[in-house]
Amino acid sequence: MRAVQITCLDGPEHIEIGEVDEPQADPALVCVEVHAAGVAFPDALLTRGLYQYKPDLPFVPGSEVAGVVRSAPADSGFAPGDRVVALTGLSGGMAEIANVAPDLTFPLPDSVSLTAGAGILFNDLTVHFALTKRGRLAQGETVLVHGAAGGIGTSTLRMACLFGAERTIAVVSTEAKADKAREAGATDVVLVDGWLQQVRELTGGRGVDVVIDPVGGDRFTDSLRSLAPQGRLVVIGFTGGEIPTVRVNRLLLNNVDVVGAGWGAWFMSHPGYVATQWAEIAPLLASGELSAPEPSVFPLDRAADAIGALERREALGKVVITLR
Numbered sequence: 001m002r003a004v005q006i007t008c009l010d011g012p013e014h015i016e017i018g019e020v021d022e023p024q025a026d027p028a029l030v031c032v033e034v035h036a037a038g039v040a041f042p043d044a045l046l047t048r049g050l051y052q053y054k055p056d057l058p059f060v061p062g063s064e065v066a067g068v069v070r071s072a073p074a075d076s077g078f079a080p081g082d083r084v085v086a087l088t089g090l091s092g093g094m095a096e097i098a099n100v101a102p103d104l105t106f107p108l109p110d111s112v113s114l115t116a117g118a119g120i121l122f123n124d125l126t127v128h129f130a131l132t133k134r135g136r137l138a139q140g141e142t143v144l145v146h147g148a149a150g151g152i153g154t155s156t157l158r159m160a161c162l163f164g165a166e167r168t169i170a171v172v173s174t175e176a177k178a179d180k181a182r183e184a185g186a187t188d189v190v191l192v193d194g195w196l197q198q199v200r201e202l203t204g205g206r207g208v209d210v211v212i213d214p215v216g217g218d219r220f221t222d223s224l225r226s227l228a229p230q231g232r233l234v235v236i237g238f239t240g241g242e243i244p245t246v247r248v249n250r251l252l253l254n255n256v257d258v259v260g261a262g263w264g265a266w267f268m269s270h271p272g273y274v275a276t277q278w279a280e281i282a283p284l285l286a287s288g289e290l291s292a293p294e295p296s297v298f299p300l301d302r303a304a305d306a307i308g309a310l311e312r313r314e315a316l317g318k319v320v321i322t323l324r
Contacts, residue, residue: 001019001020001021001022001095001096001097002017002018002019002020002095002096002300002323003017003018003019003020003060003094003095003096004016004017004060004061004062004094004095004300004303004321005017005018005020005058005059005060006046006047006057006058006059006060006061007057007058008057009047009048009049009057010047010048011047011048011308011311012044012047012304012305012307012308012311013304013308014047014304015047015303015304015307016058017300017301017303020060020095022096022097023092023095023097023098023099024099025071025099026099027073028073028102029073029099029100029101029102030069030071030072030073030076030078030084030086030099030100030101030102030105031069031070031071031072031097031098031099032065032067032068032069032070032084032086032097032098032099032100032105033067033068033069033070033096033097033324034065034066034067034093034095034096034097034098034323034324035066035067035068035114035115035118035322035323035324036065036066036067036114036115036117036118036297036320036321036322036323036324037062037064037065037066037093037094037095037118037320037321037323038062038063038064038065038066038093038118038119038120038121038122038123038295038318038319038320038321039062039306039307039310039318039319039320039321040063040064040122040123040151040310041151041214041237041239041310042063042090043061043062043063043307043310044307044308044310044311046061046090046091047061047307047311051090053090053091055090055091059091060091060092060093060094060095061090061091061093061094061307062088062091062092062093062094062095062098062321063087063088063089063090063091063093063122064085064086064087064088064093064118064119064120064121064122065085065086065088065093065098065100065118066083066084066085066086066108066114066115066117066118066120067083067084067086067098067114067324068081068082068083068084068114069081069082069084070097072102073102076102076105077102078102078105078107082107083107083108083110083114083117084105084106084107084108085105085106085108085117085118085120085121086098086100086101086104086105086106086121087100087101087104087121087122087274088100088104094300094303094321094323095323096323096324103271103272103274103275104274106121106275106278106282107282109282109285109286110286111285111286111288111292112285112286112292113292115295115297115320115322116292116293116294116295116320117292118295118320118321119151119293119295119317119318119319119320120281120285120292120293122151123151123152123154123155123293123318124155124158124159124281124293125263125267125274125277125278125281126152126155126236126261126263127152127155127156127159127212128159128163128277128280128281129261129263129266129267129277130156130212130234130236130261130263131143131156131159131160131163131165131210131212131234132163133266134232134234134259134260134261135210135212135232135234135259135261136232137160137163137164137165137209137210138164138209139164139166140164140166141164141165141166141209141210142165142166142167142168142169142203142208142209142210142228143156143160143165143167143168143169143208143209143210143211143212144168144169144170144171144199144208144210144211144212144223144226145157145160145168145169145170145171145211145212145213146171146211146212146213146214146215146219146223147171147172147214147215147239147313148170148171148172148177148180148181148184148186148189149170149172149176149177149178149180149181149184149316149317150214150239150310150313150315150316150317151310151315151317151318151319152212152214152236152237153170153172153181153184153212153214154180154181154184154293154317154318155293155318156168156212157170157181157184157185157186158184158185158290158291158293159290161185162284162289162290165210167187167188168185168186168187168188169186169187169188169189169190169199169202169208170182170184170186170188170189170190171190171191171192171195171219172189172190172191172192173191173192173313174191175191176316177316178191180316180317183294184317185291188202190202192219195219195222196222196225196226199226200226203228206228207225207226207227207228207229207231207254208226208227208228208231209227209228209230209231209232210231210232210233210234211223211226211227211231211232211233211234212234212236213233213234213235213236214236214237214238214239215237215238215239215240216235216237216238216239216240216242216243216244217238217240217242217244218240218242218244219240220244220246221244221247221250224246224250224251224256224258225250227254227256228254229254229255229256230254230255230256230257231254231256231257232256232257232258232259233256233257233258233259234259234260234261235258235259235260235261236261239310239313246258293317293318294317295317295318295319295320296309296315296316296317296318296319296320297320297321297322298319298320298321298322299321299322300321300322300323302321303321306319306320306321307319
């Protein structure tokens with residue numbers, strides 16, 4: 001089968017596309033013919049050996065897939081021909097065939113294409129966890145999201161209003177990214193230069209209730225300053241490169257929280273949690289109440305460009321690689 005391979009740790013530009021053996025048949029797993037695979041920021045880190053998970057070289061990256069079931073355990077609830085989305089762990093997804101655990105495999109609503117489906121699980125379930133469990137989003141609150149034109153950002157903008165937000169403020173770096181944030185549903189969009197003052201003006205000086213931050217870096221302190229009393233700053237990642245520190249006296253001033261949202265660590269220690277999330281999100285997707293992602297799509301042969309776009313922070317929306 002054709003697959004993306006990481007054979008050295010010199011960055012996305014050194015990714016190879018080649019023929020590898022299909023995964024060995026396992027009667028306990030669902031075998032999926034992969035049509036599309038999602039790309040996430042950890043994939044970029046993996047190409048440089050900078051992620052906490054360090055598989056032996058060479059390996060196939062990719063943590064989420066959408067495709068058609070080839071075979072499945074009799075008691076799994078799946079049958080050949082079913083359209084599904086699945087989590088693979090942090091490797092194995094960017095290949096024409098993937099074996100996945102039945103409890104991390106889910107039926108894809110007919111209204112959602114396989115290409116869009118590949119962009120749902122990793123980001124949407126992370127955002128669902130960040131907003132509802134860690135951010136404690138309440139009805140009528142205001143959510144601000146950094147990196148708003150990226151995968152996590154557009155997921156936040158698509159989902160926040162469905163889970164209580166009255167207003168969403170997107171922080172972006174360019175006008176092109178501003179357009180993407182508006183398409184995803186942002187109520188307001190501000191450019192990163194001078195963003196804090198703009199947010200204060202938009203909120204009449206009150207601030208925002210929840211900040212979703214996948215960026216980190218030098219805007220972190222201003223994110224704390226942007227919070228309303230009892231606001232929550234939810235840390236998802238550090239695509240900006242620098243891991244910021246918290247001067248805890250700032251937490252006292254307005255009784256604000258800094259909260260980590262490590263979705264992967266949570267679901268791995270809470271069996272059944274992902275299925276609970278999917279049971280809530282799938283009907284919204286099926287009805288159209290939650291729009292499907294509109295990903296940036298790259299063919300398999302351009303996998304290096306796809307992963308590199310995340311590393312360079314050039315990507316608009318979720319990035320997906322097509323394999324069929």
